[in-house]
Amino acid sequence: MAQLARPSGSELKLLRALWAAPRLSAREIHDATEARTKWSYSATRTTLDRMEEKGLVKAKAVHGIKTYAAAQSKVAMLALLAQDFARNVLDSDEPLPAAAFAHSKLLDSDEIEELQALLDSLSEEGER
Amino acid sequence: MAQLARPSGSELKLLRALWAAPRLSAREIHDATEARTKWSYSATRTTLDRMEEKGLVKAKAVHGIKTYAAAQSKVAMLALLAQDFARNVLDSDEPLPAAAFAHSKLLDSDEIEELQALLDSLSEEGER
DNA sequence: CTTAACGTGCTACATTTGTAGCATCCTCGC
DNA sequence: GCGAGGATGCTACAAATGTAGCACGTTAAG
DSSP: OOOOOOOOHHHHHHHHHHHHSSOEEHHHHHHHHHHHHOOOHHHHHHHHHHHHHHTSEEEEEETTEEEEEESSOHHHHHHHHHHHIIIIIIOOSSOOOGGGGTTOTTOOHHHHHHHHHHHHHHHHHHHO | OOOOOOOOHHHHHHHHHHHHSSOEEHHHHHHHHHHHHOOOHHHHHHHHHHHHHHTSEEEEEETTEEEEEESSOHHHHHHHHHHHIIIIIIOOSSOOOGGGGTTOTTOOHHHHHHHHHHHHHHHHHHHO
16 A cells, blocks of 8 residues: 655645645746745646655646646645654654644644644554 | 754664764664664665765774764754754744653653753744 | 747756665684 | 684665756647
């Protein structure tokens, strides 16, 4: 069974744009992220291609042009990454506490709760 | 000004051994980490070489054999990584709260305090 | 129509990471 | 003194990452 892929740092930058809108074209993603990435349009596109291969985004043609949507929700992906951080960096089996996410610009308090619930269930799974 | 290097996932595994002892030979590091890494001795050594190049460890010959010590303390490195996580994943300028580290097997409560202080000072620096 | 602008598919290429092997050389025990 | 085992220095190589360009086809505007 194919593990869900983790985005690299660069890929994460593009994912952010897709969490803010349900579906975007490569051009739109590029325009939305160029300020932060400073990449050429080509670089953005190649990264999107790879994200598609890895299953991080799902592509679909709309009116003839290719559009992308995040394969995992923001909360689900953040849960994955938080779990990795806890495991690999902190060497902890427990999920990060909600407090860790409090200052994130990406999450409101509802989402933090959702994330917390997800993390708890992920760590229980691990026990089995 | 050469930025302090961040360890990759593999490098982090070896660093852990060096945080538990002040100075170890390649062989000792390998023996201490083999269970987790499952690497060949060669793989361990190559990774150590690269860590030396990057300045993650400092090597010194003792009685003719090469020994390694972590260049940054455990707490300092964890502070770096926690800051990266907050910035890159959570998109937050605030440091992670102490609670985030509570379950880490790597830190006792004194070290968590120290880490917290470090994180705070790091984020202030960023403001300037 | 013709062309400029843009989308798409490919290819490219340097670095970093993950992982390992070989050839020597030194040293300790016999 | 000699040989086995370990230490060292190199080299290797595939995959992942970061970043970009080119050629070609389509389309909308003049």
